Amino acid sequence: MLTDELQKKLAKRIDGKLLEKEREKKSEKDGFNKNKVMDEVFDKSTTMTVSGLKNSGTISYLNGAMGSGKESKTYWAVSPSGKDLALKIYLVATSNFKKRHPYLLGDKRFTKLRKGTRHLVELWAQKEFANLSHCFDSKIPCVRPITVIKNVLVMDFMGKNGVPEPILVETEVDYKDYERAISIIDDLYNKAKIVHADFSEYNIFKTEKGLVVFDFGSAVESRHPNALDFLERDIKNITKFFVKRGLTVTNPVDVIKRIMK
Ligand SMILES: Nc1ncnc2c1ncn2[C@@H]1O[C@H](COP(=O)(O)OP(=O)(O)OP(=O)(O)O)[C@@H](O)[C@H]1O
Numbered sequence: 001m002l003t004d005e006l007q008k009k010l011a012k013r014i015d016g017k018l019l020e021k022e023r024e025k026k027s028e029k030d031g032f033n034k035n036k037v038m039d040e041v042f043d044k045s046t047t048m049t050v051s052g053l054k055n056s057g058t059i060s061y062l063n064g065a066m067g068s069g070k071e072s073k074t075y076w077a078v079s080p081s082g083k084d085l086a087l088k089i090y091l092v093a094t095s096n097f098k099k100r101h102p103y104l105l106g107d108k109r110f111t112k113l114r115k116g117t118r119h120l121v122e123l124w125a126q127k128e129f130a131n132l133s134h135c136f137d138s139k140i141p142c143v144r145p146i147t148v149i150k151n152v153l154v155m156d157f158m159g160k161n162g163v164p165e166p167i168l169v170e171t172e173v174d175y176k177d178y179e180r181a182i183s184i185i186d187d188l189y190n191k192a193k194i195v196h197a198d199f200s201e202y203n204i205f206k207t208e209k210g211l212v213v214f215d216f217g218s219a220v221e222s223r224h225p226n227a228l229d230f231l232e233r234d235i236k237n238i239t240k241f242f243v244k245r246g247l248t249v250t251n252p253v254d255v256i257k258r259i260m261k
């Protein structure tokens, strides 16, 4: 487990990065930054990390990729006892860093940059692990984390035979789902003292047993200076989704007030 001090250090470094990411997201919406990431998940170090997971008996083999976002790729893996696992591999060569690559390669002054980038990516993976562990321990319905090694996060697999559970956007939804989603945001904030900060129909599984949240890389502690902005955005985003699906729901402003009370 991470020590308090490491947690704080992580939070500090990553929160700055998060704001940067926010700004980049905005500029992307404006039409810039459209370069797609190349498949560079398995660089040498990541290959070694995955081998390490095999040698230590955490996984016995890796199956296909399930999801590939901008910052990560998620794989289905199987444990030696036959249990399905999910491996989220954070990309070291993200589009943003990749874009700078041509300018930096071969420049002796920047030989340290690669290490720095890798370190930051590892911090992201560790931050997601720490957030998940904390939420799981706080009884939030989230994916159970197993371990994190460098840029590789190992979790319980949500689904069957390598097929992930459907995410909310892929399912029919009703008012109960809306209420449940809002109550998860409420519990995250008031019980776990966490704001997800990327809470959306894409980061919630809809299982037979109910909704299960995942993708906690962006989450921040509720005392983070931007926590309330993120909370507000989470509530507005998920409300928008349910409204789009034709549901009549509570005004998000009232929900925000109630949760923040
Ligand atoms: N524990 C899991 N079990 C089964 N499938 C999973 C699990 N975690 C993630 N997935 C699958 O991988 C997809 C992407 O996962 P996730 O949302 O964590 O990453 P992302 O959005 O690509 O990453 P980022 O937000 O860092 O760009 C999910 O939509 C889901 O289909």
Ligand SMILES: [Mg+2]
Residues within 6 Å of the ligand: 069, 202, 203, 215
């Ligand atoms: Mg996601």
